Amino acid sequence: MKRYSAFAVAREALRYHLGWERAWASPEPRRKYDIIIIGAGGHGLATAYYLGKNHGITNVAILEKGWLGGGNTGRNTTIIRSNYLQDPSAAIYEKARSLYESMSQDLNFNVMFSPRGVIMLAQTEHEVRGYKRTAQANALQGVTTEFISPARVKEIVPIINLDGPRYPVLGGLSQARGGTARHDAVAWGYARACSAMGMHVIQKCEVTGIRSENGNVTGVATNRGDIDCDKLGIVVAGHSGHLADMAGFRLPIESVALQALVSEPIKPCMDCVVMANTVHGYMSQSDKGEMVIGGGADGFNNFTQRGSFHHIEETVRALCETFPMIQRLKMLRQWGGIVDMTGDRSPILSKTPLGNCFINCGWGTGGFKAIPGSGWGFAELMARGQSPLCDAFSLDRFREGRFIDESVAAGVAH
Amino acid sequence: MLILECPYCGVKGEETEFAPGGEAHLKRFGPGSSEDDFNAYLFRKENPKGVHFERWRHAHGCGKWFHAARCTMTLEVFGTYPAQTTEPPQDIRDRITAKRPGWSWRELS
Numbered sequence: 357m358k359r360y361s362a363f364a365v366a367r368e369a370l371r372y373h374l375g376w377e378r379a380w381a382s383p384e385p386r387r388k389y390d391i392i393i394i395g396a397g398g399h400g401l402a403t404a405y406y407l408g409k410n411h412g413i414t415n416v417a418i419l420e421k422g423w424l425g426g427g428n429t430g431r432n433t434t435i436i437r438s439n440y441l442q443d444p445s446a447a448i449y450e451k452a453r454s455l456y457e458s459m460s461q462d463l464n465f466n467v468m469f470s471p472r473g474v475i476m477l478a479q480t481e482h483e484v485r486g487y488k489r490t491a492q493a494n495a496l497q498g499v500t501t502e503f504i505s506p507a508r509v510k511e512i513v514p515i516i517n518l519d520g521p522r523y524p525v526l527g528g529l530s531q532a533r534g535g536t537a538r539h540d541a542v543a544w545g546y547a548r549a550c551s552a553m554g555m556h557v558i559q560k561c562e563v564t565g566i567r568s569e570n571g572n573v574t575g576v577a578t579n580r581g582d583i584d585c586d587k588l589g590i591v592v593a594g595h596s597g598h599l600a601d602m603a604g605f606r607l608p609i610e611s612v613a614l615q616a617l618v619s620e621p622i623k624p625c626m627d628c629v630v631m632a633n634t635v636h637g638y639m640s641q642s643d644k645g646e647m648v649i650g651g652g653a654d655g656f657n658n659f660t661q662r663g664s665f666h667h668i669e670e671t672v673r674a675l676c677e678t679f680p681m682i683q684r685l686k687m688l689r690q691w692g693g694i695v696d697m698t699g700d701r702s703p704i705l706s707k708t709p710l711g712n713c714f715i716n717c718g719w720g721t722g723g724f725k726a727i728p729g730s731g732w733g734f735a736e737l738m739a740r741g742q743s744p745l746c747d748a749f750s751l752d753r754f755r756e757g758r759f760i761d762e763s764v765a766a767g768v769a770h
Numbered sequence: 771m772l773i774l775e776c777p778y779c780g781v782k783g784e785e786t787e788f789a790p791g792g793e794a795h796l797k798r799f800g801p802g803s804s805e806d807d808f809n810a811y812l813f814r815k816e817n818p819k820g821v822h823f824e825r826w827r828h829a830h831g832c833g834k835w836f837h838a839a840r841c842t843m844t845l846e847v848f849g850t851y852p853a854q855t856t857e858p859p860q861d862i863r864d865r866i867t868a869k870r871p872g873w874s875w876r877e878l879s
Contacts, residue, residue, distance in 0.1 A: 595819075597815075597817035597818075598817075598819055606810075606814040606815075607814075607815075607817070608813035608814060608815060609815065609817055610792075610815050610817050611817055611842075654790075655789070655790040656772075656785075656790040656824065657817060657818075657822055657824070657842050658842055658845070659819050659842045659843050660842075660843065660844065660845060664771070664772065664785055664786075665771065666785070666786045699812075699813060754809065754812070754813045755805065755809045755813075
């Protein structure tokens, strides 16, 4: 792999950019790999990357039924934060956030991580109390957050309307080191690094069955033939239940549609991410100038990758009250992704009832921010059988009643 | 857009008139049941790509609970039927078979 650098740009400029090579290879699948990861989204690719980087396992294939990062990795609002209440969540999301800081250097690929700050608005007395509590918990967890006054919110976000008719802004939970990154680049950067380590990133390869013998996984059946493996990692977000069926177990997961939309590009007006969980909407401005907007998930099972129209209406209505200047913006695009929701709104990174088969799923509406931390922990779990980052997120926790209850802790816009 | 018809008052409306209530025909396991049964009842959800049976409530109408047979891949509704039953009526199952031959959901098919 040729490194990207200022020197490389200058060199290619002098020879009509003919020397750039493909960022990753598209090899034919081998008969057998040490480890197969199903799903080449952010989490799957990050898992493969850390398997190679941290554990020296490079005989790895990442199988993707569509194209690289074409699922939820390319369908989110790119927000990165770690201001969670529960200890296991704060640990894995903070690990992820810290890895994002050095990701561009680490992968030699510009993921455009922009630590511009994230503010979660407190718009009721309950939210004020909740976020003050989260700030205290974060202080103990080593996550830097603070509860800020309405005046400070206005200072950071001049376009905000503090006196909303029904829900005035009473303060905010600010994480100055949170921010955004370019979602596609995260998938591409990991894929390029995995390919450079000799791993096989195989696109348009759909898994149609999971083979096992004596309770241990032996391989997968795909539309490009059978492939054997010693260990299998299932990292397929919304389709986790479908793959778990193939592997012969059930998950405490329901898949629903979550939507986002972006406006026409405008001049820079807001240099941080604002989440308004009571009125249900969140917004940031992309580097292109588009206002990136997200809202609520549907309440029923859905695999259509498009959500209900009334959620757009609710979200936009709330944001128009909060940011009156966006009222006349035209929306350019709207899309939906299928998110895998667990009962406690926390992910599952776990061994499964099938031997040597591992699953990483249940990230629900908040997976993008966790990509590097999830990959780091899940690679450790797959390589060593346990990981301090993942152990609390095991599949048994539902049966044992050890919930990691973030549905309350994180408000709604998770 | 998801359009449902309330089987009680016959009103057809889009989804904002109704409230989703999750998986249908759950068999409840409470105190005295085995841990496996209780775990399965609480957490092992049906999450099919395709034919699904759900509970809905006509929240902004007559307020009654009912069942819906729906496809999660297309939002097509095969039919709705009253809540006072432990399994879908035969005519709705036949309608599903006509449109989705070979469907299955739990022990139904």
